[in-house]
Amino acid sequence: MSEGGDAATRRGEPLETFAEASAWLSGIDGAASLALDTEGDGMFRYRTQLCTVQLCAGERIAVIDTLAVSAAPLLSHVLGREGPEKIIHDASFDARILFAHGVLLGNVFDTAVAARFLGFASTGLSSLLLKLFGVHLPKHQQQADWGRRPIDAEAMRYLEDDVRYLPALFARLLEQVRARDIEPEVREECAYLLGEAQRPEPAEAAWMRVKGSALRPAPERARLYELAEARELLARERDVPPARLLASELLLRMAQESTVDSATIRRLLGNKVELAPALELALARAQGIADAPREQVERMLPAPPSPAELVRRKRRKAWLSEFRAKEAKAREVDLQVVLPGHCLSDIVDLERLDAASLRAVRGFGQCRFERYGAQLLQMTSVLGES
Numbered sequence: 001m002s003e004g005g006d007a008a009t010r011r012g013e014p015l016e017t018f019a020e021a022s023a024w025l026s027g028i029d030g031a032a033s034l035a036l037d038t039e040g041d042g043m044f045r046y047r048t049q050l051c052t053v054q055l056c057a058g059e060r061i062a063v064i065d066t067l068a069v070s071a072a073p074l075l076s077h078v079l080g081r082e083g084p085e086k087i088i089h090d091a092s093f094d095a096r097i098l099f100a101h102g103v104l105l106g107n108v109f110d111t112a113v114a115a116r117f118l119g120f121a122s123t124g125l126s127s128l129l130l131k132l133f134g135v136h137l138p139k140h141q142q143q144a145d146w147g148r149r150p151i152d153a154e155a156m157r158y159l160e161d162d163v164r165y166l167p168a169l170f171a172r173l174l175e176q177v178r179a180r181d182i183e184p185e186v187r188e189e190c191a192y193l194l195g196e197a198q199r200p201e202p203a204e205a206a207w208m209r210v211k212g213s214a215l216r217p218a219p220e221r222a223r224l225y226e227l228a229e230a231r232e233l234l235a236r237e238r239d240v241p242p243a244r245l246l247a248s249e250l251l252l253r254m255a256q257e258s259t260v261d262s263a264t265i266r267r268l269l270g271n272k273v274e275l276a277p278a279l280e281l282a283l284a285r286a287q288g289i290a291d292a293p294r295e296q297v298e299r300m301l302p303a304p305p306s307p308a309e310l311v312r313r314k315r316r317k318a319w320l321s322e323f324r325a326k327e328a329k330a331r332e333v334d335l336q337v338v339l340p341g342h343c344l345s346d347i348v349d350l351e352r353l354d355a356a357s358l359r360a361v362r363g364f365g366q367c368r369f370e371r372y373g374a375q376l377l378q379m380t381s382v383l384g385e386s
Helices: 018-026 071-079 092-100 111-117 125-133 153-164 164-177 183-197 217-237 248-255 261-288 292-299 308-331 341-349 353-360 366-377
Strands: 033-040 052-056 060-065 086-087 108-110
Touching: 018 060, 018 071, 018 108, 033 071, 033 092, 033 153, 033 164, 052 071, 052 092, 052 153, 060 153, 060 353, 071 092, 086 092, 086 164, 092 108, 092 183, 108 111, 108 183, 111 125, 111 164, 125 164, 153 164, 164 183, 183 366, 217 248, 217 261, 217 292, 248 261, 308 341, 308 366, 353 366
Parallel strands: 033 086, 086 108
Antiparallel strands: 033 052, 052 060
């Protein structure tokens, strides 16, 4: 594997102007594939910024400073469906952050998906590079603040290494994928994960993003609603992630207080006592309110299926699991190749199982319909559902 790179990155310098980045992209025009990685600063900012985009084509590597260069005008075409095949390891984060910054990623081969479908026990990039090539990637920069500038030489090396070895990893895994005759399933899963990552996220109230919030008693949910909204506003003002400003466990603890007890609130806050006034006002607003907004509670706690429906789903799941295991053994492939877990769950939940509904299951794909469709469509009659 080559460690060559573009002149700018050999000097340890990111590309910081539209002209520099455009010139680099012009130099790889016609490339069949392009390794890609991104870095954001979501651990340190209220809204994640796209901080860098790392690219590798052949022996050329570039780190584009996307705090200095707007990503969408520069990268939309090359990273889109019409551009070269993008080689990415675990593409969901990259797809989401690029989508949030106006770039619709397309034509992706996810090496993490390939490794998972090949049955690798550890599918992290570092683990795969060590196992397949004996390359050790340092991990100490994984939680770095990539919004800081300038980017020093050590950080540049880390950023470059995230894409430096992806072409070789792609070639090795693709060879194995084709040898096992599972390329259609791998590519279907890559497309599925890419599509899921670029689906617009539904707007949710702040309290709904607090783990365990829906299971609290109704009056606590009312207080948590106000506390979470107050935390959200404070976090936005300070440009920090809400959970980094104030742990959700503390919000849940404060929501247990049936009266506004300033001493308790300040004791719980410790060295963040400056947040107390806003949180005390939030608790005061919640006094006399019976619950969080009803429609939000109903979204969090949907009505459970009927006993008969639960029995039907249990029987479907058992049948599908047995079918998947049998087919995987016959083909000598991983279970996920036959039927990814998300497909299995979606088929279990189908109200009606016919050709149209099976084709509509996201990530199932034409390759599986042609191979397994006829057998799966017999399931309802075998189970006595029809």
